[in-house]
Amino acid sequence: MSLDYLKLNDANSVRVPAENLHKQVSVILQGVGTPQAHAEITAEILLSSSLRGVETHGVGNVVRYSESIEDGTYVVPQTVEVISETETTVLLSCGNGLGFVAAHQGMEMSIAKAKKFGVGMSTIRDGHxxxxxxxxxxxxxxxxxxxxxxxxxxxxxRPALGARPRVGTNPIAFGAPAGDERDFIFDMATSTIASGKIALAKRLGVQMPVGWAVTAEGEPLTEPRGDRGEDWAMNPLGGTREQGSHKGYGLGLMVDILCGVLSGGGFGMQLAGGENMTWTMAIDIAKFRDVDDFKAMMDDMIRDLHSTPTLPGEDRVLVAGDPEADFEDDRLANGVPVENSQYDEIRARAMALGVEVFI
Ligand SMILES: NC(=O)c1ccc[n+]([C@@H]2O[C@H](COP(=O)([O-])OP(=O)(O)OC[C@H]3O[C@@H](n4cnc5c(N)ncnc54)[C@H](O)[C@@H]3O)[C@@H](O)[C@H]2O)c1
Known part of the structure; x- marks a missing residue:
């Protein structure tokens, strides 16, 4: 089903130029003691999410991050520490600070290692x-x-066949460059949806479709819940036994192993709300084959898929990254929608901290 009713529109949001949002997020984080370089990285990633239509993970979250810094849950300035390292691998500690900063460094190090040795990998603990x-x-x-x-x-x-929450929403993201076509960027929670979509449905006052979550008795839950507890759980990708819930469950545990067990930072049941242990990998295409040839084959694959006849009632066949790239084109040109309540919260937070208001 279409989730368009969960997208922002002129009635539930205010459009703001991207550069103003970037500045606003950065100064709020600096206002609670985040070093400028770390605030800029975080602002860049939150803005990218808002630009790409991933409303749940965008700039609106800066208020709660700034509160977590103020109450001491997040340590700033943080030290991202190398715990162990080889030519191709690194184990980092995020230093209990902003997760964005360590994940960014982890991927930078993966890329640098891949440039030299073909492959680079990081796993990161003590993160948010x-x-x-x-x-x-x-x-x-x-x-x-x-x-x-x-x-x-x-x-x-919940694990497949289980009736209590035991695994995180544990997302997996994969990207590969294309030539003339848009890059393939696949980014998905291993649950039916990211939990932020439940919070968004609650804020927008809409019901959840059947399949997102169940009660502890296994009944479908359609009223969005703002709390976490043992009396309800989100469904793993697949949803039911017949639709392959064991596959979403297995993928979720694969994420727990690479991010939480390999790093030592902990698996889902050991993490507090808001904690994220992370794993990154980069593969240098040029070490395998000519990059332009790779991209030309990517283009062929994407064009073949785009030209697939659609099901009745559908406009076009997409490839992962298409929906987000469409949002980004529109929002760079026309401004980034910020949910009404989050717009007010961001402005109020900036004023309370005495930093400049850009939106
Ligand atoms: N940090 C965390 O703790 C955390 C946890 C869970 C999820 N997340 C994030 O939440 C965001 C949303 O996750 P989600 O699972 O709800 O994503 P989603 O279901 O909106 O999209 C998943 C992927 O499917 C692709 N896609 C969508 N429609 C398509 C179609 N018709 N054909 C082909 N591809 C299509 C999208 O491009 C995207 O790559 C992600 O950015 C994820 O990283 C973060």
Missing amino acids: HIGMVGYYPMMAVAEDMIGMAMTNASRSV
Whole structure:
């Protein structure tokens, strides 16, 4: 089904120029003591999410991050520490600071290692929220590499056949460059939807479709919940036994293993809300074959898929990254919608901190 009713529109949001939003996020974070360089990285990633229509992970979240810094949950200035390193691998500690900063460094190090040795990989512990995971593979794609990133989160999803939340929404993101076509950027929670969409449905006052979540008795839950508890759980991707819920469950645990167990930072049941342990990888295409040939074959694949006849009632067949690229084209030209309530909260937070108001 279409989730368009969860997208922002002129009635539930205010359009703001992208550069103003970037400045606003950065100064709020600096206003609670974040070093400028770290605030700029975080602003860049949150803005990218808002530009790409990933409303749940966008600029509106800056208020809660700034509160987590103020109450000491997030440590700033943070030290991203190298715990162990080889030519192709690195284990980092995020230093309990902003997850964006360490995930960004992890992917930068993966890319640098891949440039030398073909492949680079990082796993990161002691971390907080890293937002839209697709941002990090896009860093590798910009360097003509294949990129991949995952992050684990605290429990909210039931295991297949289980009736209590035990796994996080544990997203997987993968990117590969195309030539004339748009890059392939696939970024998905391993639950039916990201939990932020439940919070968004609650804020927008709409019901959840059947299939997103169930009660502890296994009944469909359609009233969006703002709390976490043992009496309801999100469904793993697949949803039911017949539709393959064991596959979403298995993918979620794969993420827990690479991000939480390999790093030592902990698996979903060991994490507090808002914690994210992260894994990144970069693969240098040029070490395998000519990059232009790779991109030309990507273009062929994407064009073949785009030309597939559609199901009745559908406009076009898409490839991962298409919906977000459409949003980005529109929002760069016409401004980025910020949800009404979040717009007010961001302005109020800036004023309370005594930093400049840009929106
Ligand atoms: N940091 C965290 O703790 C955390 C946890 C969960 C999710 N997230 C983020 O939440 C965001 C949303 O996740 P989601 O699972 O709800 O994503 P989604 O279902 O909106 O999209 C998943 C992917 O499917 C692609 N897609 C959409 N429609 C398509 C179509 N018709 N054909 C082909 N491809 C199509 C999109 O381009 C995207 O790559 C992601 O950015 C994810 O990284 C973050």
